[in-house]
Structures are given as C-alpha cells and as structure tokens.
Amino acid sequence: MKAVTALIAMSIAAAASPALAQDVNLTGRYQCIQNCVAVEPGRFAFVTQYGRDMNLVNEAGMASRAWLDYPGRIWVDRAQVGAVYSPDGMTIQFDNGTIWQRAVELLPPPPPPAIVPRRR
Numbered sequence: 778m779k780a781v782t783a784l785i786a787m788s789i790a791a792a793a794s795p796a797l798a799q800d801v802n803l804t805g806r807y808q809c810i811q812n813c814v815a816v817e818p819g820r821f822a823f824v825t826q827y828g829r830d831m832n833l834v835n836e837a838g839m840a841s842r843a844w845l846d847y848p849g850r851i852w853v854d855r856a857q858v859g860a861v862y863s864p865d866g867m868t869i870q871f872d873n874g875t876i877w878q879r880a881v882e883l884l885p886p887p888p889p890p891a892i893v894p895r896r897r
Contacts, residue, residue: 801866802826803851807877809836814875822877824869 807822809815813836820836824843831843833853841855851860853871860871869877 803862803866806880808880810878811876812874821880
C-alpha cells in the first residue's frame with residue numbers, strides 16, 4: 778500500500794512540473810550581460826508577457842514578437858532565434874549567445890519622518 782501511495786505522489790509531482798514551468802512571468806526589465814547588440818553599456822531590454830505571447834524590446838530598442846514554444850523555451854520572431862529561460866525567470870539565454878539578466882528594481886528609501894515641533 779505504501780508503494781502505491783508513493784507511486785501516486787511521484788506521478789502527481791511529475792505531471793505538475795511542466796505546468797508550473799509555464800507559470801513563470803518574464804515581464805520586466807533586463808540587462809544584457811553577454812553578446813549584446815548595443816555598444817553602450819548599461820542599456821536595458823524589456824519583456825512584456827501576455828500568457829504565452831510576448832513583446833520583446835532589446836537593448837538597442839528593436840521590438841519583436843515572441844511566444845512560449847514550450848515550458849522553458851521561447852521563440853523570437855523578428856530575430857529568428859530561440860531562447861531558454863531559467864525556472865525563476867531571472868535569466869534569458871538566446872541561441873546566438875546573448876544573455877539577458879533581470880534587472881532588479883530597487884525601491885527608493887522611505888522619506889525621513891517629519892519632525893513636529895513641540896508646543897510650550
């Protein structure tokens with residue numbers, strides 16, 4: 778009985794894995810770290826995801842449609858290049874050697890507390 782329960786649990790986990798990989802949201806700002814199109818350092822690329830469809834703007838400002846081929850893999854139409862992304866969505870590595878890394882958005886520090894003068 779324990780073997781049957783373990784087998785069922787492993788089957789459910791294996792079946793759920795591909796579905797979980799599709800839930801990665803790639804929307805965000807990325808920075809090219811290798812084999813970049815733009816010569817100037819520090820330029821950003823952007824990904825906007827709508828379900829399986831995406832719009833990409835590379836660091837040189839060229840826009841392209843893209844889509845999820847299958848979990849972990851995207852296809853970029855204009856560049857005619859595929860890419861894989863990390864399970865956490867932090868890195869996109871294109872077949873031509875270009876690598877984008879998600880640029881973490883830093884929030885500004887909170888304003889200092891207001892000093893209220895005491896009444897005498």
